[in-house]
Amino acid sequence: MGTPCLNWPKQAANKLYRLQTPTTPLFRPVHHDNVRLDDFAMGTNAIVAVISYTGYDMEDAMIINKCAYERGFAYGSIYKSKFIELDGASFFARSPHLPDLNKILDNDGLPHAGTKLWHGCPFYCYFDVDTSTYKVVKLDEKEDCVVDSVRYCGNFKANARRMVCVTLRIPRPPTIGDKFASRAGQKGICSQRYPAEDLPFSETGLIPDIVFNPHGFPSRMTIAMMIETMAGKSAALHGLVHDATPFRFSEKHTAIDYFGRLLEAGGYNYYGTERLYSGVDGREMSADIFFGVVHYQRLRHMVFDKWQVRSTGPVDAITQQPIKGRKRGGGVRFGEMERDALISHGAAFLLQDRLFHNSDKTHTLVCSKCGSILAPLKKIIMRSETGKLQSMPDTCRLCGDGTAVGYIEIPFSFKYLVSELSSVNINARLKLMNI
Ligand SMILES: [Zn+2]
Structure with a gap:
């Protein structure tokens, strides 16, 4: 989301995603100004604490400060x-x-x-x-x-x-399940709008807008985001905008040292870390927390457009299995990989529940003598010519008699498979026990 155009009263685009209060990044390459990207601002400067806090920031989840949300943070x-x-x-x-x-x-x-x-x-x-x-x-x-x-x-x-x-x-407005990303491509889903009073705070009383889990760094190696954290912080401190153009620093003159010294000059820690205090009990945390300003973007993938639920609903006319598709009230596919996961856990009853009872379960006839599920005919009650009620017993069209006809419960798709096989002259026989 951002500023897709400037002619709001005149445009007639099918769909536009607009960020209400965007800000200019404090750390950006020269091209940003060359193409006048400030005219089409695309993100917000967030105070980010790199800390594993509560567990709502696990994997790619991200905690947003509820107060920041109420101030209009990333409103679109x-x-x-x-x-x-x-x-x-x-x-x-x-x-x-x-x-x-x-x-x-x-x-x-x-x-x-x-x-x-x-x-x-x-x-x-x-x-x-x-x-x-x-x-x-x-x-x-x-x-x-x-x-x-x-x-x-x-x-x-x-x-x-x-x-x-x-x-x-x-x-x-940003809600739980909405997607955000820094410009280093560190995307995350908002997992909680956390009350500001419960978030960690610095010695100056600063509370982060976003809590970012440090485990996102080692595997992704987004060093640029770490440099940005320090650059953004020193830029905010000294009232500057820093140049992020590649190859402006060297091995002897490193970016970390440059921004570290700027932070030091402003009275902050050279490494961009700060002492934080727990928002829950107010105690000082033993670890120094990497804390700074990062330009965050709001991405257009929002839960409201993606959520999907189903209890019972429409089924496919051929297979009698639940249909797919969010718009049509369909289900979420329980595929091969999900099946394998349940098998590996030995969760046989859950597997049967998903793939059978809550799917295409059918009650159908079977002849235990010849093993056919297509040959048996149901018992029918009909009125004879004299007006008497006459019952026709179960019959098997293969065996001729219906003494061995009974009921079984199978997935309808299996019956469909047997029918299709019969169309190419293959007879499927079931071996039944205890019928
Ligand atoms: Zn039979």
């Missing part, structure tokens, strides 16, 4: 433009018969800029000339949003009041 919005075109001679107009519409729609049947909308609320109203009725169209957005602008489009004389562009603004 999505701008969506919708083009509405009416057929024939129909035109936008608010229905006079529905007084409730007045709260949301203007006389022209459209919401005015600034109106708050929600899922299923009236979005616009028009007069359908063909049926001579007013029609109200509901908003299909899943989230609450605000109307940013409403514009009539096209040739005004020819298409007057028939084509409109409505831009909606969807607020997206």
Whole structure:
């Protein structure tokens, strides 16, 4: 997220991700200024403490200071433009018969800029000339949003009041599950908006905006992020912006030494570390904590667009297994690797639960004599010509009699496989025990 364009009132892009209060990085290469990247700011300067704290920063998780969040840290919005075109001679107009519409729609049947909308609320109203009725169209957005602008489009004389562009603004404050990254490519998911009073604090009372786990450094070797931590800190300290252009430092004149000396001159530790105090009990921590300013970006992958749940729902017509797809209410695939994981743990009942009971379990006939699941026919009760109820017993079309016909529970996909095999002249026989 960032500043994709500067013509907010005029743009009509399908979807834009905007950062509300971006700041300029304190450590950047010359190209940043050459291409005037400050005009399209893309991130926020965060106070970062490199510490393993609580466990909510394990692996690639990241703790965000709740106070920083409340101050608007990394607040973003999505701008969506919708083009509405009416057929024939129909035109936008608010229905006079529905007084409730007045709260949301203007006389022209459209919401005015600034109106708050929600899922299923009236979005616009028009007069359908063909049926001579007013029609109200509901908003299909899943989230609450605000109307940013409403514009009539096209040739005004020819298409007057028939084509409109409505831009909606969807607020997206940072939430648990949203993605962030430093410019070194250290991406992480917000795992908690941690109360500031419980976070560690420095001797000057500074509380980090972001808690970054130190285990992210050794394997990824993002030395640039460590240099940035020190450079950012010294830049903030001395009111400077540091040059991050490659090859400006050498083995004799190292970046670490340069920024270390600047930090020292400002009264800080040469290595960029600080004494921190536990936010929980106030005790001084025995380890020195690497603490500084890093330019963080908010990435466009947000939980709201990705979350997926299913209890029961639609199934595939052929396999009778749950369908896939987030939009269609499908399930999350429990694939081969997941299956192997459960096998390796000996979790047989969980495996059966996932792959059978909660999937394509079917109750079907089987003949234990010939082992076929396709040949047996169900017992049916029918009315004879004389009007009497007549019962037809279970029969097996292979054996001729139905004495050995019973029921079994199998995955439907197995039955489907047997049917497909029969179509190429392969007969599948089951060996059944204790039927
Ligand atoms: Zn049979």
